[in-house]
Amino acid sequence: MINNGRQENGSLRTSRKLTLMTRREEAKYIFSGPQRDNACGDQDFCTYQCHCGGYCLKGDGLCPPNVQCDKGWFGLRCQYKDLVNALDVNLTTVPERSNIQWLTDGNDRTCNDNIQLKLVKVNWKQTLSVPLTWIRIVVSDPASLLYLELQVVKEGESNISNCNNVSWSLRDNMTMDIRCHENIQISALVLGGNLTSICSMYINGGRNVAYRQNATQSSNFSLHNLASAAVDGNTDTNFDGNSCSHTKTEASPTWNVSLQSNYVISRLAIFNRGDSNSQRLDGFLVRTFDKDNNVIGFYKNRTMSSQRIYYINLNGSVNLPVNLLSISLEGTDRILTLCEVEAYGGMFK
Helix, strand or coil: CEEEEEEECCEEEEEEEEEECCHHHHHHHHCCCCCCHHHCCCCEECCEECCECCCCCCCCCCCCCCCCECCCEECHHHCEEECCCCCCEEEEEECCCCCCHHHHCCCCCCCCCCCCCCEEEEEECCCCCEEEEEEEEEECCHHHHHHEEEEEEECCCCCCEECCCEEEEEEECCEEEEEEEEEEEEEEEEEEECCCCEEEEEEECCEECCCCCEEEECCCCCCCCCHHHHHCCCCCCCHHHCCCEECCCECCCEEEEEEEEEEEEEEEEEECCCCCCHHHHCCCEEEEECCCCCEEEEEECCCCCCCCEEEEECEECCCCCEEEEEEECCCCCECCEECEEEEEEEECC
């Protein structure tokens, strides 16, 4: 542990305990799921899909030197969803700046050039709130890392408040991970302090732990629309592309995916079919189960109109490990079609 205090006007302004993290620790955390070597292609690394810009190195899934992650991804092997880039957000600054593309372009070498920058605020427009786990800040001057301040607007509230249980972890001398341990949903995030040398900000949305896991459904409409089509990594919503699952017409159709490791899941992205039959998914129910088949997470769709992509924050005990994720429809004469299901989370600790 590295204990860092800072002096201002002869007195201690704040003291922050920093943990120096290593790539070895992160690598062990990344590839902890089942490896299916016989199913890996050039762009497929078994447990996780390649999100390096261009291609990933065969064998370990690392990105080639000087290659950026695909837009909306960051971190080691580009496996972490970035909630700043992946979702539609509203970014504001103090003082106001019209162009802050450098902050979210995924390039850690493009940085702020305004020494007056004091604050960056992120508001999500597509969803009312997102789960907050940790954010990553990259700077060009390591001294500024000690002066970062994190505040949030919690779901259902209007006032800015602090996360009361925060840890600060150095990835290297230019990179800080700030983790909130409160298990909260937020509608806005505010980063303040010394931002004069800030280069990048990433907000962790988790890793897609449903990719290529074992999926089943209550019936099969055809051999082109098996349950596995909804976890194949293809988010195309064109049903005729044969990358969507589809049940027969039946009572309470159900689609399940089993997870092979102790993952916690707090957020989903469900890709609906994008044609005139999209309303068939209206009223869907999501549930997660533990190893003893107890329901630990749930969501009931109550939107009045069909959407191409549903971004979902689960309710319930989202900090417990999930064994099974289930999506179903209630009633008779229903058809369940899913073009892709992405379940975002991480390893249970």
